[in-house]
Amino acid sequence: MHWQDILRPFTTSVKGVKKGAMVRWFNTNTFYFTPVVAGELLSDGSAVSRTFNPSLVKSGAITKVILPDPLTFVELAENSYYTSRERLIFAYCDNVLRPEVEHLSRMGIGYVQFSAPGVVARFRGKPLPRAELEQAGEGLRTVLKGVKVRSGYHTFFGDAAPYLPALFDLIPTDDIGFDFTETDPASLGSGEGLIAGVADARSSYVESAGELALRMGGLGEKFRKITLAPSCDLQYVPRSVADAKLRNLAAARLRLIGK
Amino acid sequence: MTDHKAFPTQEIGSLPKFSWRTKPFRQQPLEEGDIAVARAWGRMLGVKNLESLLRLLKKRSGFTDEERRRIVEFSMLYAIAMQEKAGEHLREPGLDLVWSGEQARTEMYETPVSNIKGFEFLGRVRSFDNKYWREASVRRKPAYLRDYHLDEFLYTKSHARRRPKIPVTDAITIVAWSDHYYYTRKWGRRSLAPAAKRFSARREMTLELAGVIRRVVRDLLRRGAREIQLDSPAATQYQTVEDAKLVAESFNETTRGLDGTFSLHSCFPPKYGYGILFPHLLEAKNCSRFSFEYANRDGYAVGVDDGRRVGYEDLKLFRDYGYEKELGVGVVHVHTDRLPTLAAVRDRILYAQKVTDLPPEKIFVNPDCGLRTRSPEVAYEMLGLVAAGADEAREALAGN
Numbered sequence: 001m002h003w004q005d006i007l008r009p010f011t012t013s014v015k016g017v018k019k020g021a022m023v024r025w026f027n028t029n030t031f032y033f034t035p036v037v038a039g040e041l042l043s044d045g046s047a048v049s050r051t052f053n054p055s056l057v058k059s060g061a062i063t064k065v066i067l068p069d070p071l072t073f074v075e076l077a078e079n080s081y082y083t084s085r086e087r088l089i090f091a092y093c094d095n096v097l098r099p100e101v102e103h104l105s106r107m108g109i110g111y112v113q114f115s116a117p118g119v120v121a122r123f124r125g126k127p128l129p130r131a132e133l134e135q136a137g138e139g140l141r142t143v144l145k146g147v148k149v150r151s152g153y154h155t156f157f158g159d160a161a162p163y164l165p166a167l168f169d170l171i172p173t174d175d176i177g178f179d180f181t182e183t184d185p186a187s188l189g190s191g192e193g194l195i196a197g198v199a200d201a202r203s204s205y206v207e208s209a210g211e212l213a214l215r216m217g218g219l220g221e222k223f224r225k226i227t228l229a230p231s232c233d234l235q236y237v238p239r240s241v242a243d244a245k246l247r248n249l250a251a252a253r254l255r256l257i258g259k
Numbered sequence: 260m261t262d263h264k265a266f267p268t269q270e271i272g273s274l275p276k277f278s279w280r281t282k283p284f285r286q287q288p289l290e291e292g293d294i295a296v297a298r299a300w301g302r303m304l305g306v307k308n309l310e311s312l313l314r315l316l317k318k319r320s321g322f323t324d325e326e327r328r329r330i331v332e333f334s335m336l337y338a339i340a341m342q343e344k345a346g347e348h349l350r351e352p353g354l355d356l357v358w359s360g361e362q363a364r365t366e367m368y369e370t371p372v373s374n375i376k377g378f379e380f381l382g383r384v385r386s387f388d389n390k391y392w393r394e395a396s397v398r399r400k401p402a403y404l405r406d407y408h409l410d411e412f413l414y415t416k417s418h419a420r421r422r423p424k425i426p427v428t429d430a431i432t433i434v435a436w437s438d439h440y441y442y443t444r445k446w447g448r449r450s451l452a453p454a455a456k457r458f459s460a461r462r463e464m465t466l467e468l469a470g471v472i473r474r475v476v477r478d479l480l481r482r483g484a485r486e487i488q489l490d491s492p493a494a495t496q497y498q499t500v501e502d503a504k505l506v507a508e509s510f511n512e513t514t515r516g517l518d519g520t521f522s523l524h525s526c527f528p529p530k531y532g533y534g535i536l537f538p539h540l541l542e543a544k545n546c547s548r549f550s551f552e553y554a555n556r557d558g559y560a561v562g563v564d565d566g567r568r569v570g571y572e573d574l575k576l577f578r579d580y581g582y583e584k585e586l587g588v589g590v591v592h593v594h595t596d597r598l599p600t601l602a603a604v605r606d607r608i609l610y611a612q613k614v615t616d617l618p619p620e621k622i623f624v625n626p627d628c629g630l631r632t633r634s635p636e637v638a639y640e641m642l643g644l645v646a647a648g649a650d651e652a653r654e655a656l657a658g659n
Contacts, residue, residue, distance in 0.1 A: 004388045021556040021570070022387070022594050024529040027497050029436055031387040031527060076530060123498060123531055181453060204381050204396045204438040237438075238382025238394055 005032035006068050006115065007076065013047035014096055016040050020078055026121050026157050028236060035077040037088065041095045045103030054107060062110035062150075066233075067097065069153060070136045071128065072118030086135050093139030105149045113152040113195075114140065114173065117232070120158030120182070130166060137170035150174050152195050156232035161187040179231040180215055190222035197231035198252070199245045204237055206244045209251035216256060228253050265619035265656060266608055266649040267355040269424065269587060270342050271524055271550055272490070272629025273367070274360030275638050279316050280334040283327050288320040300635065304340035306333070332414060335359035339419050341639055346646030354646060356486060356623075357421045361631065363411040367428045367490060368436050369393050374407035375471055381438060390632065396438035397464060403471045406478040416483055424486035425479055426524070430468035430509045434461055435493035458501055465505055469512035480519045488522045488550070489513060492628070495528035495535060503539040510543035521545050522587065526552035526628040533573045538580050549577070550587025552627035554607065555594065561602045568610040578615050586615060589627030590648055591641045596633065598640060604648030609655060619656060624649045 011019045011033050020034030048065060057063045068076075070089045082088040101112055119128055144151055153167070154177030160167060161183055167176050168191045177195025178188065181202070188194070198215040199207055207215075212228065220226065228249045234242035277300070279293045294316045301309040312333045315326060322330070338360030343353040364370040369392070372378045378395040385391050412425045442460035449456060476487055494506045514521045523546050528535065533551055540549070557570025565572070577586060588611040590604050599607075612622050624645055630638040 022527055024495060024527055026529065029384075029386055029392075029493060029496060034530070123529075123535075124500070203443065204394075204440060205443070235385055238384055240382050 005030070006066065007032050007035050007073070009047040009051050010043075010068075010073070010096060011035045013043070013050070015042040016081065017077075023076075026117055030235065032076070035073070037077050037079045037081050039081055041091045043096045043099050045099035047096075048100050049103055049107055057108045063108070064111040064113060065104055065109050066113045066115050067100065069114035069116035069118070070097070070139050071132055072116050074132075075118035085132065089132070089135045090139050093136075093143050097139075097143045101143055101147055101149065105147045109149060111150045111152065113154055113177075115233075116153055116155045117157040119163060119167075120155045120160045120179075122158060127162060133163065133166055133170050137172055141172045144172060152177055152193070152227075154195050154197070154229075154232075155179065155183070156197060157182065159183050165189055165191075175225070175227060177227075177229065181231045185215065185217050185219055188219065188222070192223065193225045193227075194219065194223040195227045195229050197229050199228075199230045199249055201230035201232045201234050201242075201245070202236045204241050206241060207248060209248050209255050212248055212252035213255045216252075220256060228256075263620060264355065265653045266612075266622055266624050267620070268645050268649050269356035269550075269623050269625045270354055270358060270360065270642070271488075271587065271589070271625040271627070272361070272426065273631035274338045274341060274362070274629070275631050275633055275635050276334065276362060277337065277635060280330060280362065283320075283322045283330055286320075289316055290319075300337060304337060304344055306336050306340055331363050334362040335411070335414055336418060338362050339415065341635075342642060343419070343421055345639065345642035346650065347643070349647060349650050351650070352646060353421060354642065355421055356424045357415075357419050358424050358426065359411055359415045361426075361629065363414075366392065366631075367426070367629075368433065370407055371428050371433060371472075371475075372437070374404050375401050375433075375468070376404050377401040377441070378437065392436060394436065394438060396440045398441055400441065401464075401468050401471050403474045406475050408475065409478055409482060412479055412484055413482060422486065423484075424488055425484050426488040426490050427472060427476060427479075429489040429491045429513060429523075430465045430472055431491050431506055432493040433468055434465045435496045437464075439464055458497075458499065461497065461502070462505055465509050466512055469509045473513050473515065473517065476513060476519075477517055480517055484519065486520050486522070487514075488524055491523055491525045492527065494523075494525040494540075495533065498529060498531070498535050500539065503536045504542070506536060507540055507542035510546055514545040517545075520547055522548035522550055522585075524550040524587065524628075526589070527555070534576055537576050541580055541582060546584070548585035548587055548623060550589070550623065550625060552589040552593075553611075554589050554592040554599070554627050557592070557607065559597075559599050559603055561600065561606055563606045563610045563613060568607065571607065571610055571614065574611055574614050577617075582615075583617070585621040585623060586611070586617065587623040587625050590624055591626045591644055593627045593630050593641070594632065596637050598637075598644065601644060601647055601651060604644050605651035605655060608648055608652035612652075612656075619653070624652075 016039035018036040020036040151173040152175035153171045153173040156179035159182045175193030179197040198212045279297045342357040346352045372395045377399040380395045383391040384394045415423045442464045446456045446460040553570045560567045590607045
């Protein structure tokens with residue numbers, strides 16, 4: 001992937017967006033350029049696909065692309081064009097995410113994950129209004145309608161418990177994901193697809209397969225399909241640590257399915 | 260320490276390293292072009308004993324440790340000269356507070372961490388674009404090993420014509436950029452909520468490291484340093500109220516019982532701006548100057564009204580909390596090659612004075628942050644804009 005931060009394809013290639021100030025990405029030592037929304041959002045669908053090598057898609061494995069969820073985009077953007085956050089949410093979904101996801105699907109991308117730290121990493125606990133979660137859900141329904149990709153919505157950097165069970169009820173993706181270093185797995189209840197962020201992606205400590213499996217508790221019986229995952233992007237640890245964590249996730253899976 | 264001059268100027272962070280400085284440390288042979296650059300810049304900057312450097316560089320490869328030490332010293336001379344000559348067309352060119360521009364350091368994290376006991380390097384982690392730092396994990400309680408900035412400071416002091424300063428990376432930043440293994444394991448056994456465990460681990464590590472850094476600072480002061488800048492780019496990384504209080508607590512712990520002029524530099528906060536540190540930051544009672552980045556968030560238009568100087572909005576925080584000491588104001592955005600006009604820089608300075616209502620002698624002018632990601636040409640132009648912008652602001656003030 002040739003993009004430099006998760007918002008960069010949009011700050012550089014979507015009409016209506018300009019590249020603004022360099023700003024800290026949540027509570028990390030990484031940075032992004034603020035998307036400044038100064039006109040009507042419009043994407044031809046290729047903003048994301050032009051940042052990676054298409055041969056990756058033909059490797060035989062299911063290829064996954066990660067995009068900023070509508071609420072994270074709205075939270076981090078500087079909006080001087082749309083008259084409300086609600087309008088910006090729908091414009092981002094209809095005019096940017098929809099053409100992008102359609103295009104990615106046509107390329108053969110099998111999984112799209114919407115990363116949603118903006119939902120749960122709320123500045124000093126300021127809650128996200130339920131109405132915005134509803135709007136994001138409605139917008140994502142439009143994005144995904146009729147498109148042949150599996151989809152996930154992953155929350156991280158904060159505790160998702162205050163937004164449960166609303167996340168399962170309102171967000172239309174196949175899977176909903178949680179950062180288990182922040183969200184107590186016991187608060188998740190039950191549902192269909194779960195992304196279980198069991199490996200701490202912000203610590204160099206490499207959990208054993210046994211430790212990772214233990215973190216699943218009894219969730220295996222409460223969800224129909226579970227994906228074991230890091231708690232968030234693995235870019236916060238060195239590559240060797242990231243590789244070891246992925247290996248142990250795979251081993252934890254085998255342990256959990258009894259192989 | 261207040262200068263008697265209006266809008267004194269300072270370098271705030273790193274300067275770019277020339278290829279003749281970096282290649283000998285990467286075991287890469289120097290080429291004719293590298294030596295030509297050393298010659299051209301050396302002549303332009305009036306570096307003393309330039310021929311001696313050029314003779315040394317002609318060796319091209321296989322430099323001994325002693326030869327590499329001399330290359331670093333020349334590199335410091337270039338950096339000091341770039342600051343002292345910046346804005347060379349002015350009646351009084353150059354910056355008022357100078358240093359060696361990180362030329363003697365790998366960078367601001369790796370150098371201190373390599374010289375404090377208790378850390379083990381893990382590997383590279385990306386910060387932004389193609390910029391990485393070599394992350395270390397703390398495996399034992401940190402302990403003092405040596406004053407890792409002393410030689411660099413003494414060299415700067417003996418070769419600078421302007422007042423020397425010495426930036427020192429603070430404990431908050433070393434903690435934020437490190438893996439907290441030792442402290443996480445220690446606090447992991449306690450019956451606390453996950454966030455409380457993490458904060459407790461951070462706080463303990465920060466205060467123990469502050470004690471180590473205090474010893475480094477104390478040694479610098481004993482050897483003649485007067486201006487110590489504690490670099491805290493990570494001051495806004497963790498955004499809880501407790502973390503904001505910890506920034507001030509760490510500063511006070513680092514400077515406790517010491518006599519000098521202490522300032523704090525920070526940059527690139529989250530979208531909420533520097534407001535997340537207030538008012539707790541002002542509990543850093545030993546701090547005589549807060550130097551922050553602002554130009555990154557500002558427009559390029561000329562003018563001193565709120566609408567044209569949106570990047571400087573956060574300066575109002577100092578006024579609102581009745582702050583009366585000094586400020587360092589970033590007037591050049593360092594992550595672009597796009598240069599602001601001289602008039603825009605002048606107006607950023609004048610606006611800063613207007614909204615803070617501080618005497619102009621208390622408004623220091625600097626680039627937003629370190630210039631290491633720019634080419635030497637762009638960095639030099641930016642330093643020139645700092646010097647010339649302050650000069651224009653002084654004239655504008657005198658004309659009113």
